[in-house]
Structure formats: C-alpha cells, structure tokens
Amino acid sequence: GDSVTQMEGPVTLSEEAFLTINCTYTATGYPSLFWYVQYPGEGLQLLLKATKADDKGSNKGFEATYRKETTSFHLEKGSVQVSDSAVYFCALTLLSGTYKYIFGTGTRLKVLA
Amino acid sequence: DAGVIQSPRHEVTEMGQEVTLRCKPISGHDYLFWYRQTMMRGLELLIYFNNNVPIDDSGMPEDRFSAKMPNASFSTLKIQPSEPRDSAVYFCASSSVNQPQHFGDGTRLSIL
Numbered sequence: 001g002d003s004v005t006q007m008e009g010p011v012t013l014s015e016e017a018f019l020t021i022n023c024t025y026t027a028t029g030y031p032s033l034f035w036y037v038q039y040p041g042e043g044l045q046l047l048l049k050a051t052k053a054d055d056k057g058s059n060k061g062f063e064a065t066y067r068k069e070t071t072s073f074h075l076e077k078g079s080v081q082v083s084d085s086a087v088y089f090c091a092l093t094l095l096s097g098t099y100k101y102i103f104g105t106g107t108r109l110k111v112l113a
Numbered sequence: 114d115a116g117v118i119q120s121p122r123h124e125v126t127e128m129g130q131e132v133t134l135r136c137k138p139i140s141g142h143d144y145l146f147w148y149r150q151t152m153m154r155g156l157e158l159l160i161y162f163n164n165n166v167p168i169d170d171s172g173m174p175e176d177r178f179s180a181k182m183p184n185a186s187f188s189t190l191k192i193q194p195s196e197p198r199d200s201a202v203y204f205c206a207s208s209s210v211n212q213p214q215h216f217g218d219g220t221r222l223s224i225l
Contacts, residue, residue, distance in 0.1 A: 034213060043117075043204055043216030044156075089156070099144050100169065101214060105155045 002027045006090050006104035013080055014112050021075040021107045023064075023090035031092040033057075033066055033073040038087045038106070047075075047088070080111045115139070117217035119205050125223045131193040134220045137186055138207030146214060147180055147190050148204040156204075162188065195224045 007022040025031065032051045036044040048057030053068035062077045073090060090104040118137040126132055138145050146161040160170040165182045173180070177196070182188040192199055200223050206214040 036216075041218070043206075043218045044214075045216070046213045049213060099163075099208065099210070100158065100161065101146075103156045 002031070002092065002094065002102050004090050004092055004102050004104040006088075006107050009087075009106075009108040010110055011107060012110045012112065015082055016079045017111075019075070019077040019080045019084075019109065021088055021090075021109070023073045023075065023104060025071050025073065025090075025092050025102075027071075027092055027094060029094045031094050033064070034091040034093070034101075035062070035064055035073070035075050036089040036091060036103075038089065040086075044089060080109070082111045082113050085109055085111045117205055117207050117215050119203075119217035119220050121220060122218065123221045123223075125225065126195060127225050128196055129194045130224075131191065132195045132199075132222060132224075134190040134203050134205075134222070136188045136190070136205030136217060138188070138205070139215055140186070142207035142209045142212075142215070143185070144208045144210075144214075145182060145188050146206040146208075147188070148206065150202045150204060150219070151200075159190070197224045200224050 003026045005024050034049045035047040037047045038044045048059040050057040050066035053066055056065045064073050064075045087106045087108045089106045091101050093101045120135045143164050147159040149157045159172045160180045162182045180190045202219045202221050204216050204219045206216045208214040
C-alpha cells in the first residue's frame with residue numbers, strides 16, 4: 001500500500017547549520033507530496049508542496065524536490081534558526097478518487113542557539 | 114479568513130463519560146478529516162467526509178467512537194464511553210478538491 005517513511009528524530013542542530021530531513025514514499029499512482037510543520041501546542045501547517053516529478057516546493061527558506069526516480073522528497077534548509085524548532089511531517093496524497101493523506105511519523109527538530 | 118476551529122481546546126473527564134469534540138471547517142471546503150495524535154502511534158486518520166457524507170471510517174478504533182457532519186459547517190466526534198487509552202490530541206482538518214489540508218489547533222483530551 002501507499003506509505004511515507006521519514007528519518008527518525010530527534011535532529012539537533014546549532015543555529016545556522018544546514019538541515020536535511022529525509023523522506024521517501026511508496027505510491028501506486030502519481031502522488032502529490034507535502035511537508036507540514038507542527039509547532040508546540042498547535043496543529044499542522046502546510047510548509048510546502050510539489051505536485052509532479054521534478055517540481056521544487058519552497059517556503060520560508062525550506063526546499064524540497066520531488067524525485068520520482070528515487071521516490072524521495074527530502075526537506076532542506078541552508079541555515080536553520082531557533083524558531084525552526086518543531087516537528088516536521090512528510091505526506092502524500094493521490095488526488096484521484098480519494099483525498100486521503102498518508103503522513104510520515106514526523107521528525108522532531110531542535111535548534112540550539 | 115478564519116481557519117479550522119475546534120472546541121474545546123482542552124478536555125479532562127473521567128473514564129466512562131461521554132466526550133464530544135467539535136469542529137467548524139473553513140467555509141467552502143468540502144472535505145473534513147478527523148485525526149488522532151499520540152506519542153506511541155503518531156498521527157492517525159480516524160474518518161473523513163466529503164460533502165457531509167462519511168467516505169472512509171476504517172480508522173475509527175471501535176464502536177465507542179462515532180462522527181457526524183450534519184451540515185457543511187459543523188462536525189462532531191463522540192466517544193462513549195471514554196477510556197484512559199483515548200487520551201490524545203484530536204485534530205480536525207478541512208480541504209477542497211486538489212488543495213492541501215488545513216488543520217485546527219486540536220483538542221487535548223485527557224481521560225482519568
């Protein structure tokens with residue numbers, strides 16, 4: 001079945017370090033891919049998305065490229081800030097027939113000043 | 114625009130009591146989703162609706178859980194009777210066709 005696999009956390013980085021959070025997926029069709037972020041005490045917020053192969057989603061300095069050949073959608077940021085500390089979720093949806101989302105287990109990021 | 118609104122934000126109740134969680138989706142969205150989040154199991158989809166009709170309730174853990182969507186602007190998730198293992202954060206999310214889901218801030222439920 002369809003699934004999303006994320007690297008386990010927590011990930012602890014110093015401020016201004018480079019961030020990569022790995023995400024790979026398995027899907028029978030052509031999914032759309034998403035990264036959501038969850039700050040403490042809040043719901044998930046859409047961070048970025050990509051709807052087809054080779055698309056690059058970007059927002060707030062974060063980027064992820066839809067790689068069909070490696071079935072991956074890794075999240076990157078060149079220089080993290082303390083305020084980026086949160087839990088990051090990779091997700092996919094097959095937009096034909098059903099709009100169910102499949103979420104990864106989440107990766108906690110902690111950025112130290 | 115107002116986002117997805119959930120109430121209450123926190124609920125503490127004793128085992129055996131009925132619990133009702135409420136959700137107001139974003140106006141114009143025709144999909145509504147209920148999720149449960151725990152440390153052990155992460156984020157689980159419980160049920161989702163399209164145009165007020167339940168489409169997939171395979172994630173509802175047992176008959177003690179029920180969800181309704183009487184109109185496009187309101188949904189409830191009920192647990193009766195509640196048990197300590199139901200303690201979790203429950204999220205509601207809404208979306209429209211081909212658009213990402215928007216989440217509410219959740220209801221933190223504690224069953225004593």
